[in-house]
Amino acid sequence: MQHPTPPIRHLVLVLGDQLDLNASALQDFDPLRDVVWMAEVMEESTHVPSAKQRTALFLSAMRHFAQALRAQGWPVHYTELDDPHNTGTLAGELARAIAHWQPEALCMAAPGDWRVLQALQATAKVQGKPLAMRDDLSFFTTVRDFAAHAKGRKQLRMEYWYREQRQRFGVLMDGGKPVGGQWNYDADNRASFGKQGPQNLPAPQRFAPDETTQAVIDLVTRALPDAPGQLQDFAWPVTRAQALQALDDFITHRLPLFGQYEDAMWAGEPWLYHSMLSACLNLKLLSAQEVVQAAEQAWAHGQAPLAAVEGFVRQILGWREYVRGMYWTQMPNYLTRNALDAQEDLPAFFWTGETDMACLRDALQQTLRLGYAHHIQRLMVLGLYGLMRGVHPQHMHSWFLSVYVDAVEWVELPNTLGMSQFGDGGLMASKPYVATGKYIQRMSNHCQGCRYDPAQSTGPKACPYTTLYWDFLMRHETLLKTNPRMGMQLKNLSRWTEEARQAVQLQAKAHRDNA
Structure with a gap:
């Protein structure tokens, strides 16, 4: 030609x-x-x-x-x-x-x-x-759609946007009502693996580097020797055909149990029942429409339960489109928001994975090796630690943007600065996502082999997550009292003696100084 x-x-x-x-x-x-x-x-x-x-x-x-x-x-x-x-x-x-x-x-x-x-x-x-x-046609909606939804609203909660899009596009709908009679099956999707751990996990499809990919790996090794992370396990889909294979593999082998275990973690198991499709979606090797359609058809054909399919669809049609709308309607000022005035530096071990906190070590080392961690590891291990330690939200944002293969700023920034770090003061999340080490103990096996005890907030075995949780509540007590969703947590804090408060604050300071 x-x-x-x-x-x-x-x-x-x-x-x-x-x-x-x-x-x-x-x-x-x-x-x-x-x-x-x-x-x-x-x-x-x-x-x-x-x-x-x-x-x-x-x-x-x-x-x-x-x-x-x-x-x-x-x-x-x-x-x-x-x-x-x-x-x-x-x-x-x-x-x-x-x-x-x-x-x-x-x-x-x-x-x-x-x-x-x-x-x-x-x-x-x-x-x-x-x-x-x-317009980018790989999304269901445009930024104009989200701006119209946001106009005049005091709060921009994802759930209301999600329901609008379900109705607009007829996804998992029975006439004007949601199939199954409810919009959200989140309560059914919070199981842990229990003491026995995950059984018979299906291995996700991985793609050996071809000649083109190997040339790129050699180039990156040569041109960016000091960049973080490793390349020996690179096996991501890099073509449209591979992305379609990855989609089919998820729908067939992991979607049925995705919902039940989407919040669960297990040491040494990076993939579990997650889709690993976010990179394909964000590179536009797959469209949101075809991914949602594939999940919906799996339910229609009896191949996956409604709770699993709805939970996955909510991530794509709900959360992903919502986050994009938030980014483009709030930029550029969103990038500099720091509602909690967090000023700590990012700990150096985020770049090495060298820490004695078992859950954090597992998530960091996995991230640096694979460029991947699933959403609960990102929110409730990595992000939770940064939030409670008081790391500057722009430092957390830069790190997340650096290390994950699916990181493009429109999706990464609101998820990190807003959802994870509460840097936007509640524009996205109705409360800070804070928890003690007990949450991680409940949702994983990390605490079994860890030197720290999630039940203790002071002393040599005190779990840094538990210590930093109570320290976080103390540091932001005045602000958090205005948030009705924090009432129970602050009520528990109100019973503490001044001596107990000071002990936790000293323990938290020692941790920041030494970890």
Whole structure:
């Protein structure tokens, strides 16, 4: 096929998290008049210290996507990370491509990162090229939809948004009512594995690196030797075909028990019954619509119980779309919010996994090895520790954005700063997610082999989670008294003597100073 010569009609910008052949920006693509622009740039791996697994996943998926475009005869202007002319920034690479192709205009699907949007818009303006922004069709809703929902509301709770979308799109609905007679089966989805632990766990499908992926792994090892994490276990889906296999594998083998055990943890078992599809969704190798449809069909065909399917659908149609709306309607000010005035530095062991807290060590070492932890590990082990220790929410945000393969800022920032760290003062969460070590003991086996006792808040065996929990309540007692959902916890604190309070505060300070 004949490729276009400058000047061209459209330079179509495709970012590393927009790998969808049906993307809005590609729907009127003319191979004789348009060119796809893609660029691997060091800036995207260094503005936060992106973990090796995360960078490798993005670059490998991008290269496979470019191969798919070229296979159908589409011209692609692609810059690799180690190209000697690479400027290292998206803005610099876009300016180079514009100078070469002299396009009449630029177009793209809406990006998932405020910083990237600002950089690309500024470059287009400097270059004097109009930039058309099209809706991202891999979501059910648009940011405009969420803004309309949010207008005039004092509280923006996910549950009300979720119910609206269930009705709008007819998902798990029986006429105007939810199937099964209730909207939410959360109460059925809180089981632990008990003393026996998980039995006969189905191993999720993993994908051995092909030649393209291995070249990327070698590149990341060479170009980013000091980046956090490891690469020897890299086995993520990097193509559309692999993503579809991963979806089918989850629906067939793990969805039936996903709901029951979605909040459970077990030492040394990273996958359990979770989907591991968030990276595929966030790279746009899968759409939210097809993932929800697959889960809904599993229930309709009697392959998975309603509680499991509803719990999974709520994560996709409810939470994921809600978080995206929160991000884009609250930025850029959302990034700097710190309602609890948390000022602690991120502990150094978050980058090494070297800690004697068993639950935290397991989650950290797993994260650094695989680029993955499931949502309860992120919220109720890693995030919980940072919140109660008083780590600055922007430090927690940067770490989460750095280490997880599915981390794109639109989804990671509200989940971390808002839901996990309560940095937005309750815009997303109705109360801070705080708990003693007893919660972790109830939902996992971590405490069995740990040197600490979750029942103790002071002394040599005191669990840091329990100590920091009571210290957190004391530090924020005045603020939390205005929150009706914290009443029971503060009532328990009110019975404490001054001597007991001081003992916990000293223990918490010693932990911060030494851990």
